[in-house]
Amino acid sequence: MKKILVTGGLGFIGSHTVVELQNEGFEVLIIDNLSNSTLDVLDKITSITAIKPSYFNFDLKDKKAVQNFFSTNKIDGVIHFAASKAVGESVEKPLEYYENNISTLIYLLQEMKATNVLNFIFSSSCTVYGQADELPITENATVKPAESPYGNTKKMGEEIIKDTTKVSNIRAIALRYFNPIGSHESAKIGELPIGTPQNLIPFVTQTAAGIRKELSVFGNDYPTPDGTAIRDYIHVVDLAQAHIVALKRLIDAKNNSNFEVFNIGSGTGNSVLEIIHSFEKVTGKKLNYKFVERRLGDITAAYADTTIAKTELGWTAKLSLDDALLSAWKWQQTLK
Numbered sequence: 001m002k003k004i005l006v007t008g009g010l011g012f013i014g015s016h017t018v019v020e021l022q023n024e025g026f027e028v029l030i031i032d033n034l035s036n037s038t039l040d041v042l043d044k045i046t047s048i049t050a051i052k053p054s055y056f057n058f059d060l061k062d063k064k065a066v067q068n069f070f071s072t073n074k075i076d077g078v079i080h081f082a083a084s085k086a087v088g089e090s091v092e093k094p095l096e097y098y099e100n101n102i103s104t105l106i107y108l109l110q111e112m113k114a115t116n117v118l119n120f121i122f123s124s125s126c127t128v129y130g131q132a133d134e135l136p137i138t139e140n141a142t143v144k145p146a147e148s149p150y151g152n153t154k155k156m157g158e159e160i161i162k163d164t165t166k167v168s169n170i171r172a173i174a175l176r177y178f179n180p181i182g183s184h185e186s187a188k189i190g191e192l193p194i195g196t197p198q199n200l201i202p203f204v205t206q207t208a209a210g211i212r213k214e215l216s217v218f219g220n221d222y223p224t225p226d227g228t229a230i231r232d233y234i235h236v237v238d239l240a241q242a243h244i245v246a247l248k249r250l251i252d253a254k255n256n257s258n259f260e261v262f263n264i265g266s267g268t269g270n271s272v273l274e275i276i277h278s279f280e281k282v283t284g285k286k287l288n289y290k291f292v293e294r295r296l297g298d299i300t301a302a303y304a305d306t307t308i309a310k311t312e313l314g315w316t317a318k319l320s321l322d323d324a325l326l327s328a329w330k331w332q333q334t335l336k
């Protein structure tokens, strides 16, 4: 049984990917410092798959701990989620973001190189495109100057990995996520924002649950059909499955080059108002919302051209927006 290290495996996307890895017969080892997750997610994963992943509680900024992990665990691949990911927070705390997101990547790659671990999947983001010149966005779209330190760490991360693959046996795939939403059908794992949600869907579900008084829609003066910004919302289970397909591509050495990039999105753009109306339709809940100023750093529209993921990776999103929104609401209802 192939052993896969999942860093940040107790997080939102990480935990859903661990479930899919176990469903595919991989043995999973998780490193997570619980900075943006809780330990009970480990039990929730186990309750879904009946297989308890091995769990290691340490910070990837601890180089000695990373070295010790790789010298005592023989693994076949790494899926690297662990990183700070709040766009706004990264603007206020750039040094924390560069230290956390870059040093941890470097230590992981150093140990993979030293212990000859070949397969690496990197959690990247469509944020590297900024406001793309053309829609839908292909992998050849210009990678623009980052609008935030968070986005810059994804851009720099890809460059660091690419350079490392040139001087080692490591072969890597960067998956550029669009907007991950929803939760596993069991409603046992999902998005657990700490404090006031930055992202749209947790704010929507908390408003529907009466935790938040009303949703602020950041801008209705965008050059879009209904004036609100457009994004590509992808079900987190579809996103998790893309990681399995990418990992198998590397393990089976089917990659065309040692550094590949794939856009992972639904391929459909939806506006904030469309999200609100879809959520109200699938849940029967009425959402309180108001229009306010645009949020700094937001772009007008982004949605993926998923041709390469389909033809090269053999992956497409299968779950609908309604599936995702309903699963997000089911998950919210399990939270206290």
Ligand code: WQD
Binding pocket: 085, 087, 125, 126, 127, 178, 179, 180, 198, 199, 200, 201, 203, 215, 216, 217, 218, 219, 229, 230, 231, 272, 295, 298
């Ligand atoms: C979506 C839309 C907001 C909240 C970012 C990162 C991306 C990834 C996902 C980490 C936008 C609007 C939001 C609210 C609103 N991050 N909105 N009211 O900004 O597209 O992407 O998060 O992996 O890398 O760039 O996601 O969910 O914050 O916003 O109107 O209370 O919803 O303006 O149009 P975003 P988001």
